[in-house]
Amino acid sequence: MVVPSVTASLKNYRGKWGRPEVTHLLKRTLFGAKKEDIDYFASKSLRHTIQQLLNTEEPIPAPPVNNYNDDKYTDEEIQPGVTWITAAKYNGMNGGRRRNSFKAWWTGCMLNQQRTLREKMVLFWHNHFATETNSVDNPTMIYKHNVLLRQYALGNFKTMVRAVTVDAAMLKYLNGNANTKKAPDENYGRELQELFTVGKGPGSHYTEADVKAAARVLTGFRIENKSLPDVHGLFDAGRHDESDKQFSAFYNNQIIKGRKGKEGEMELDELLDLIFQQPEVARFVCRKLYRFFVYHQIDEDTEKTIIEPLAHTFRRNNYEIKPVLEKLFTSRHFFDPGNRGGIIKSPVDFAVGLCREYSIPFPAEDSYVDQYGFWLNIQQTASQMQQNIGDPPNVAGWPAYYQEPMYDKSWISSDTLPKRTAFTDRMVNNGFARNGKKILIDPVVFTKQVSAPGDPNKLIDELAALLYAVELPVEEKQYMKTGILLQGLQGMASDHYWTDAWQKLQDKPDDAANTRNVTNKLKNLLKYMMSLPQYQLM
């Protein structure tokens, strides 16, 4: 097979806009590409699709509720089914329960995502501004931090950095609340530069002195927690270092003049102005976006023809995120066939994407205990595959998004790969069950979506197009047909056995033996399809 080299151009994509292109775009921008969504966007233009993904107004999701009363604990303050974000206190008994409620809820936000980029970007920013619930501890702060990520998901990056800097959860996580003029704490001052803005790329040359200077600028912020529901970051002038802060040559030897009293807070804006003058900020973030949405490796050519122009767009638009994403997702480079299927699904993409691609129904909010329970099952599934949302390994996020040379390959190990297949098998066989309810794949319902389920060739072609980002070898499809659907019956003349069995299922759904036969074959087919390495790619 001759593989064309990947077009290194950000020029507008003017090629075909068909199902493969829609599927590619949706697999990258949503969690899984489901048929309904592919159909929807295939009937629109690329331009319209991008507009909708980027610009649809969305309500803020309803907050997480008390789903956690059990035989060991009853929350005296918050009634079951009512949100706990208004709670006046939290303690050892309900803290962990609320954090689980939060993780379940967040997973629910992803599962119920609309046709927009928002939820994918929330995950992107969570990885970028990584915090750990284990360390932040306070569930209200954790929730608010997540709301902030969602609020700015497609907004202005510079404004977002400012908001994150004074966010209670971040102040706690990186010790900003302990950073005072008497005892400066460099933690946030360092990560602000190393991980959140200028990064550690070849063009970043900030110094240890810059870390110290930034830390001193940031002295004075602390967490105001007189009221739990209103917990927030606050500038406390009494703790602020009012002296001048000298920055290195990397920052053009600029000095941030020390300010007194309330005005001390303005030094933060001056610091961000100083940092954001560095072109390296835009490059750093664009590289991260590229690795998240396109491909892990950035060679010299990609750096020059993709990253640099994207970064330019980012700066020219004063760090608005949407123009960058729009540029990327409408480019020839993004749609180049060579770029399709080049990402190994993250555990969240894998687990949440599966549920969405099969449109697995979850209980509604009136069954919130079961609803949250199932959401948590999916969250924990992804966690067992090494992506525990809310608790990345450390402040750098997941190594799959930054660690040379493995990048997304690090999701796949001798531990996680069998777990992925065990999960796909499980979702076909028995799924998860609680209180008489189940979440699992209905193979017949799923199959009914394709244009001609009774035609084994079309059935396999269309399922493959839905499930895979790459083309399967012909022999593999042939095998699926004769080995699984036709159980060894070969030759074109045999196709009708499947056609007949499928038709009979429509005509005589009460025929138990036939129903079982068809269902089992479809189950075997889906399990097999999802066990192939191709299913790991998106």
Place this chain on the structure above:
Amino acid sequence: MKRRKFLRDTITGVVLPSFLQGISLKALAGTPFMHASHASLNDDRVLVLIQLAGGNDGLNTVIPFDQYSNYTAARPNIFLPQDKVLRLNGFDATAFNPALANMQQLFNDGKLGVVQAVSYPKPNFSHFRATDIWMTGSDSDKVVSSGWAGRFLNDVYPQFPDNFPNETMPDPLAIQVGAVVSTALQGPLFTMGMAISNPAGFYKLVEGKVNVNANSRWGEQLDYIELMSQKTDQYATVIKKAAQKVPTQSPDWPTAGKNPLADQLKIVSRLIAGGLKTKVYMVSTGSFDTHAKQTETDTTTGNHAKLLQRVSEAIGAFMNDLKFLQIEDRVMGMTFSEFGRRIKSNASGGTDHGAAAPVFYFGSAIKPGIIGSNPVIPETVTVNDNVPMQYDFRSLYASVLQNWFNMPVQEVQQILMGDFSLVPIV
């Protein structure tokens, strides 16, 4: 392996001497307990099932030579010439299709036998349903989800898959060559088998190769995942080791890619010789659904002949290899097909779905010969005439379980959900 692990051996070693008091050995001959006296052998016995998918035409496979004129009248367009069919030593009434030369040889050497007219009451004519019946061992009107061999393995290894593989059973309980483990190997809750997706995948595993897609972005990712998937299959390592212990196999195998069934069986003999404790192997070959043009004008040639030639050549090469690898005594094999075909051929030069058909069984330890009589072919046949059942297929399963694997009668009845009389095949 917790419970019995084919532990009729224990009876041999410990219980048998006192048990034998007062009973002459002769009286025991031919009973399951005699097999138990092959103490160390029993635990390494293997069953190889060969599925002929599509419904093999029994009457053109095993020809009722004693009813030749009725046979030719029923099948004027596809009957095999009297002077071409293969005759069998000591069984003048019956002959083999000319394509079955290797199997004729095995028959005459006493290493292959035939059970005539195997089926079940109220036969089903749908491929899928009939296959399920053969795989699950159910009655025609009952839907069962577990497979007969799966229930057998579950009976022996009731804890599987918890804490498997382990020291006593480090190997897969059953192996299917093919991507989806057959229903026959499905246990009550879990599948008891593992699949080797195809011969090419097997050799890639043994040689540690992956597809080389590395000149594309997705291909480079795919190669990595494939490599990991080889490394992480819990049984991949044992299979690889077993295969590597057997660097040389018999020179009689057909060239790879020429005979798909032979390619599968070549893997099976290699793994058995490599020391896997796996009890059941399942291989499969298709295209037996010969509704039209099953022969050429020369009826010894054409589709059906090609299919049979493949089966015969594959079984012949397999048996040679077992001998070459010195594991002949440990292995018994059996063919099965979901149904036979109608007595009367159709106007398209083929045969339509039918009922009973012969089963072949083979191995150096089997009891050879022909069990049952030739199907009776009426002087005038109608399109509705079928070969009536002589033996229930579950009687063959019962015989294998009881006399080959030495399972106690009660458990055999549980596994097969009924009491089926034994057939002296082994």
